Amino acid sequence: MAEGFIQPSDGTKQMEDIGGEYFNNLQWWYFIQDAKKDDDGNIVWCRMHDLVHDLARSVAGIECSIMQAGGEYFNNLLWRYFIQDAKKDDDGNIVWCRMHDLVHDLARSVAGIECSIMQVDSAVTIPNIYHRLSLECGYSRWVLTVPKASRKANHLRTLFLLGRHTFSIPRNLLDSGRGIRELQSLDLRGELVIRNLENARCAIDAQEAKLKEKPNRSVLGFSWGHDIDVKLRESVKQTLEGLRPHPNLKKLVVEEYVGVQMPHWMSSWLLPNLVELSLINCKRCEELPQLGQLSFLLVIQGMDAVKSIGNHFYGDEVTEGFPSLKVLIFKDLPNLEEWSGFNGREVLPHLDKLTVWRCPKLIMLPCLPSLKELQLMDSDEMLLGSMGNLTSLSSLLIESFEELKLLPDGLLQNHTRLSMLSIRRCPKLESLSGELGNLAALESLTISYCRELLLLPMELQNLASLRSLWIEGCNGLTSLRLHGLSSLQRLTIFDC
Incomplete structure (x- = not known):
């Protein structure tokens, strides 16, 4: 869309709708495969058919390159400081990085008008807005002016207004008023x-x-x-x-x-x-x-x-x-x-x-x-006493109750569907209730950083459905009895 490849056949359809038809046709002819959607029905991932991919690379020639985050080429750029401050998610995937200032300046000088970053204290004119997909304005005070050619800026889809800005944009894109009122004609x-x-x-x-x-x-x-x-x-x-x-x-x-x-x-x-x-x-x-x-x-x-x-x-x-x-x-x-x-x-x-x-x-x-899922964190421990009637729970997290020494009576009594229980960062917790043995459906039990906990209750052996037991940071724990846990598949004991 940003490059102008999507062309409307008439004035009755939005660009996104036409693009959706293009995508569906490509998927129908197996040019695109394995499309995945989010909860709103938007396409968030897809892949190109192998043959089409090879053909596209052959036609594109040197204009096409593939670089995987964490791959050798990317790591070389990172090692040579072309790319800096790379951040990873929990799975080790690169989610953010920035270009070195000198490399950035060089890239801007080569790219010319295709690349523009505006953060100044005077009037600014944005050229070539026809194909600009995202327009983001920084935190400095400035006046933004868009030339008359912007009447064709029907590819603009994202606009972020940050900082103290005054926009003065002609009526062909926005109204010629000032301030936030200039959003009135923007069709995004x-x-x-x-x-x-x-x-x-x-x-x-x-x-x-x-x-x-x-x-x-x-x-x-x-x-x-x-x-x-x-x-x-x-x-x-x-x-x-x-x-x-x-x-x-x-x-x-x-x-x-x-x-x-x-x-x-x-x-x-x-x-x-x-x-x-x-x-x-x-x-x-x-x-x-x-x-x-x-x-x-x-x-x-x-x-x-x-x-x-x-x-x-x-x-x-x-x-x-x-x-x-x-x-x-x-x-x-x-x-x-x-x-x-x-x-x-x-x-x-x-x-x-x-x-x-x-x-x-x-x-x-x-x-x-x-x-079904309840998370109680860093609140009054009396709140735990109101859980007795929540009989449909399948997952329960109790975390950061700093003064909690004993679990309230009845807390774990009626939860026949509870399959996951996590008790974390309760530093004064001394023991778990014997009611733990009533959790016949419990499959996962996590106890972490309960440093005053000395023993787990004998009723632990009644948990015939328990598959995963994770114990971490419980320095006071001296012994652990696992008799009767016939379904246990994963046992983790760390920092105890």
Whole structure:
């Protein structure tokens, strides 16, 4: 798309749709094989048929080269400092690297207009934007001007607005207004992230961005800077109100918002297609929005002012408390004291995974009938006592309970489906409950960095289904009895 290979036959189809048809045709004729899709149906991986691959390389000649991260050629570049600061993921794959400054300058001088990095303090003109796939603006203050030829910039698909910027772009691409309002005519699909929104001081500008008229925007992110003038705090809600997205929006992230309330459009009836929401470090916001129809992921993190979660959170009588939500994460909620159900009824009937991390005042969980995976980390140990009724659990993680000495009675009593149990970083834990022997379905047990743990209970031998036992960093452990573990396939003892 960025190179102009996709040509529309008429004006009724979007470029992405035409590209999808191209891809399907190539796959149908076996030019492309083994295509893999993500949860949204987007192609994330595929491979070319061997014969087509060889033909393409032959035709391309010296313009085609294959370099595998970690291969000899890549390692030579790394060793000769052509490439620096390479970072790897957990599997050892190269995920990030940078070019040496001198090599970078040389490459820019050779590439000429095909390569441009703009970070200056004066007006900048971006030439040749016709084939520019991604336009990213750095943190310095500058004015961006796009020439008239940019009326053909229909291949622009990603735009990141970073730092304090003023955009002045002709009407052939964006409106000739100034600031965030210039997004109003930009027809982009996929993901849009707008950072440093504290500089959008006029709510009218936010409204004139007309995000609610952009149906092809599936992912949207808003964030503010850390140091916001107290005088501007009252205007941020109006700004966010003006940035109301189209009802087609699927994923939304809001970070560092300093308003006391969320905008009224952040509700199930105005965002009916929203499947994922992340509210991160919105520290002054006192109440969570009504999003009872959210269907997949909800992340609530760093909201210091939230003290309780109740009826308002679940929505109205129609939504009945998140009937489809699959994953819920509560993290860094230092003042959350109460989490109740919806008018006394069961809530979150299809919730599969719950994470509660650093919520020191929360002591009780509501009834969650279908919960399969539970992660409790660095919170009040009384929270463990509310797990007795979570009988559908298949995976349980207990981590970083610094003062925990004994597991509460009944904690492991009714979990007949539990197949995975991990107890980590509980430095004062002295013993495990004899109820451990009741976990007939347990297949994996991990105990790590529980340095005061002296013995494992005799009931361990009742775990006939146990296949994996991992013990790490338990310095006080003096003996281990493995009699009766007839299914054990993997035993790891490390740093004990």
